Amino acid sequence: MKIFLLAALAAYLVAAIHSVLAFLNKRLLLERVSLVALLFGFTMHTTALIVDWLQSGNYPLFYLRETLSFLAWTLVIAYGVAWCSYRTQALGSFTLPLVTLLTFIANVVGENASVAHGVITEGQAAWLFPIHTTLLLFAYASFFVVFAASVMYLLQERELKLKTFGAIFHRLPSLTTVDDIGSTAVAVGWILLTLGIFTGMLWSATRDGIFWHNDPKEIFAVLTWLLYLAMLHYRYIAGRRGRRAAWLGIAGWGLVLCTFLGARLMGGYHVFN
Amino acid sequence: MSIVLVGLNHKTAPVEVREQLAFTDEACTENLRQLIDGKVLSEGLIVSTCNRVEVIAATAAQQPLDCVSRISDFLGRTQRVPSDVYGKHLYTYTDEAAVRHMFRVASSLDSMVVGESQIMGQVRRAYALAVEAGTAGRVLHRLVHHAFRVAKRVRTETGIAASAVSISYTAVELGRKIFGSLEGCTVLLIGTGQMAELAAQHLANAGAARILVANRTHEAAKELAAQFGGVAVDYARLADHLADADIVLCSTGAREYIITPEMARRAREARRNRPAFFIDISVPRNVDPAVGELDNLFVFDIDDLEAVIASNIREREREAEHAELIVDSEVMQFQQALRNLDIGPTVSALRQKLLTVARAEYERQRPRLGELTPAQEQAIEALLLSTVNKISHPLIHRLRRSYDTGEAENMQAWRESFGLED
Structure with missing residues (x-):
């Protein structure tokens, strides 16, 4: 292996x-x-x-x-x-x-041997846990694509506005293409995130009887969810696209990192030991 | 065998001189036949374009420089130009330098605009004329085909021709950077100037789906629209049509800004923030530069386009350095191939001679050997071949050395001692 x-x-x-x-x-x-x-x-x-x-x-x-x-x-x-x-x-x-x-x-x-694997394999609805985590990791991957597309958009847009083309200008895909990639990925990612959070709540509800623990990871996840919801609204409903949407994509990735890593440092329900 | 190249180009000679020496296609074939006498000059080719006149010839002469004056005189004589007019502009290259020059020309490294694509066709044409005149032989065939190969390598392996160097292509390229493909894009032409027409043609060729034409005089708009299968629209309702257009191309004689930030902002709202690209090739400018400060709107005026072209040319020159390395390695390969071409007949004659002797001796003794199985027959044949190879190998090695160091007398001595005279 x-x-x-x-x-x-x-x-x-x-x-x-x-x-x-x-x-x-x-x-x-x-x-x-x-x-x-x-x-x-x-x-x-x-x-x-x-x-x-x-x-x-x-x-x-x-x-x-x-x-x-x-x-x-x-x-x-x-x-x-x-x-x-x-x-x-x-x-x-x-x-x-x-x-x-x-x-x-x-x-x-x-x-890490001190981490107890049993916590998640025991009890009812244990099968929900892997679905919960898998969905979320796919959501994170989608959000990384949004982030990368946003960075490419901003680099390209900046060069077009300043009209000075550096070495990477010719290598970047067109603005429309990166914008498309970003808006598709944000929609996919948000749906996965929604399902991921939902399955997590379901798992927690069947196991502990409550679906909300107020732990840092959950709070950050909801913030992330809200931000991408705002971004979806911004792009698809308000029809605003371009630079500002790209900045949202970058901010969203920051929140994803906080959810993914930050929660580990701050402890709480999502740290199993 | 030597290769000699005599000529002048846009770097060494002004157009007044180049135009006097230029050959028409007919003159090319006719004069080539006169120049190539089969004795001093065995093969010849003339590349004549608006930027260069060059004669490339193959010669068996020991002193290739003798051929130079012959070719230079030939240029003056056939075009009736006194030698003091063009003589000082001529350059001459022999052997390796001539090959390198030929490769650089074909790869468009020697062109006025590095990386332009026409030169390939011009060299191909020159070659076709030489073939027609019967003055292209085994050396020039090889040289020209090798030159094509080099040009193709340079084109695919370097970015020498990757970026646009004309206003219209730059407009298309920038459009692609914004929209990806131009297919499905709507272009709005404002004004019917010649530059606009050319750029619109390029945009249409690149796949732009719909072309709208607006002009102060509606008749002119209709006329131009008909050319591209486009639609003439009402100039007075320009602001409304702006919302339809992905690409706006301005070239009018107006003294004031036709497109104001306010108009552009409203059009952008109607387009739900989809990006729009304004190309303003009019002087004075027709698009308020403030439009370019709005999000999702990109404005390029004539100076911006020129600046992009200048940077593209610099990019091509950077790529040209990489191309020179390809040329260098190909020149070495060609020189090796040419050497084999020259020495090849001697080498194969030598091996053939030894093999004939060996086979004859074998046939003489064959009856004494009695019945042989096919396997034994094969073994004897292999034995003869490897003996001949082992004997001839050091000889061929010496032969090549003599050739490389230019000891022609040695070569001759070798041929004589083995009775290889043809």
């Missing part, structure tokens, strides 16, 4: 380096190498997750190591979907380094 994750890491590293190089000097060959390496890495990664699941008998999404690895995996899927629909290689230059970093950490981090 470890060997598969290592192989995935190596392939992701190759893919990330080639993707960034392709972004800088736009050689077609580099893009192909990057895609092939990514496909190989993804296959290895999927195998690692399945083997992990079969060996331990637990859904491979609980410990920090597993969570990071799973997040990297969902990011690759999100990038894959975006690449298939828009052929935007540039997105890879943002996503793949993060994927590589997450996979690297997943490779070096050990399992």
Whole structure:
């Protein structure tokens, strides 16, 4: 299992380096190498997750190591979907380094033995927990795509407004394309987030009888949910798009990070020990 | 075998000189036949465009420089231009330098606008004329085909031709940066100037779906609209049509701003904030620069477009450095191929000679060997071949060395001692 994750890491590293190089000097060959390496890495990664699941008998999404690895995996899927629909290689230059970093950490981090796995595998509706976490990680991956698209939008818009085109200008996809990617990803991400929060509440309600614990992770999650709801409204209903929507996409990612990491530091119900 | 190149181009000669020396297609074939006598000059090719006149020739002469004066005289004689007019503008390259120059020309590294695409066709035409005249032989065939290969590599492996260097293409490129594909875009032309017409043509070719034309005189608008299958719209209701347009192209003689921030803002609202691209090629400007400060609206005036072009040209020049490396490596490859072309017949004659001797001796002794299985026959054939190869290998090696160092007498001595005279 470890060997598969290592192989995935190596392939992701190759893919990330080639993707960034392709972004800088736009050689077609580099893009192909990057895609092939990514496909190989993804296959290895999927195998690692399945083997992990079969060996331990637990859904491979609980410990920090597993969570990071799973997040990297969902990011690759999100990038894959975006690449298939828009052929935007540039997105890879943002996503793949993060994927590589997450996979690297997943490779070096050990399992925290003090964390009690039993907490989530016992009791009624235990099956809801993996669905809850999986949905949320896919939501995070979508929001990262929104973030990357927003950054690309702002870079591109700035260059067009200032009319001074740097080296990366020719590498970025068009404004309309990144705007489309962003608005699609935000809709997908928000739906996943809604379902994820909902399943979490359901799980908690059947297990403990309450669905709200007032812990930092929950509060941040609701803030994130509200912000992306505002962004959806802003884009689809008020018809406002462009620079301000892009800034919302970046702010949203900040909140996602707080939800994901911040809550770990602040403790509360979502820290299992 | 040597390659000689004599010519002048836009860098060394003013247009008054270039135009006097330029060849028409007919003159090319006719004069090539005169120049290539089959003795001193064995093959020839003339590249004549508005930016250059060059004669490339292959010669068997020991002193390629002798050919230079012959070609230079030929240029003056056929075009009836005294040599003091063009002589000082001429450059001459021989062998490796000539090959490099040819490759650089074909790859558009020597062009006025680096990376332009016409030169390929012009070289192809020049080659076709030389073939027609019967003055292209084994050296020039190779040279020209190799040059095409280099040009193709340069085009695909570097970004030398990737960015736009004309106003209309720059407009299309910028449109693509905003909208992705221009397919489905609506273009509004305001004014019917020639520049606008050209840019509109490019936008239409790039896939713009609908072209609206507005002009003070409605007749002119109708006329231009008919050209692109577009629609002439009422100039007085410009503000309303603005909401339909993704790309607005302005080129009128108006002295004041036609498009004000207020108009643009209202149009943007009607478009639900979809981006719009204003190209203002009129002087004085027709689009208030304040429009460009509004979100989702992008305004480029003529100076902005020129600045983009200047930066694209710099980008091409940066890419050209990468292209030079490709040319360098290809020149080396070509020189090697050319050497083989020259030395090849001698090498194969030598091996053939040795093999004939070996086979004859084998046939002589064959009856004494009695019955042989096919496998044994094959073994003997392999034995003969490898013996010949092992004997000839050091000889061929020496032969190539003599050739590389230009010891033609040695070459001759080798040929004679093996009785290889043709």
